Amino acid sequence: MSETPETRKELLYFKQFFGEFGIQVKETIIYGLKYTENQFKLSGLRSLVTQLTEIIDHYKNTSTEVVMNVTGGFKAETAYATVLAQLRRVRVFYIYETFNEIVELPYLPLSLDVDYWNHYEYAFELFDKGVTNEKKESFLCRLPHGFRYLIFLDPLEAKWFLNPAGETFYLSYLSEKEVYLQTIDQKKVFKKNRETTLWDKTRNVHINTLTDIPDAKVKSVLRRVLKFSFVKKIELVDYHRVGSGRGETYLKFKRKVSNQPSHYVQYQIHCVDGVQNINILVERGFCDELVFMLGKKVYP
DSSP: OBSSHHHHHHHHHHHHHHHTTTOOOOOOOBTTOSSOHHHIIIIIHHHHHHHHHHHHHHHHTTTOOOEEEOOSSOHHHHHHHHHHHHHTTOEEEEOOTTOSSOEEEOOOSOOOOHHHHGGGHHHHHHHHHOEEHHHHHHHHTTSOGGGGGGEEEETTTTEEEEOHHHHHHHHHHHHHHHHHOOOOOGGGEEEOTTOOOHHHHHTOOOOSSGGGOOOHHHHHHHHHHHTSTTEEEEEEEEEEEESOOOSOOEEEEEEEEOSSSSEEEEEEEEETTEEEEEEEEEOTTOHHHHHHHHOSEEOO
């Protein structure tokens, strides 16, 4: 709840209303979200992002479904809460005073390339603590250009910090990193028994691990897949087609199977040598998560 007199009065009505349905209400004051411009901009929105991230992660870790109602509050508060929810794949609902029903906002194609931003974690850590004006440019020249839009100058401390957007990005990255990054095990890629592969046919290469695949671009895109901690293994399976490659390397989604003992998503590798089907076996319940993170067409 924001740090305003109106919210404190409304809290009593919230507790009374939801209490009639047996729903427990737990309030958290977001200090800085009030009618003071500097505090709202410098600390309020950052505090909001931090608190929401902690709440989302807490309940997700208990396997509780998390939904977010972004109705009401300051407009900026609603905007940042919506973006955070999209990045954390939380369902978002909105109620407008003239609507007759609750509206669920559709997912936007927002996701974090955790593997990419992992190289710049040090920069987020530095600006989260504060960087002097003298050192700012020396850091920024080594970072992606868009990083400039994630920081702001605090005139009171004369330092550059992550702004609310940067804080949203950083906290989402830290949460996703725990789920999506792992040490690659080369032996998690293999062909099924008694089957040949595209590379058996074109280059006379027998595939036993990721290292054996001769195409560097294919290895690169499969490494991305193996970094997801919920991926158990990648099988090179029955179907392959030789000599139909067009020089472009990518994975193309085919189908997902989540109603059998093994849960997997099938993609098709397209590369210079031809086409090869793969089954990406995942932990139970992670088929949709894999497709969401990779997309339906994946390039190296």
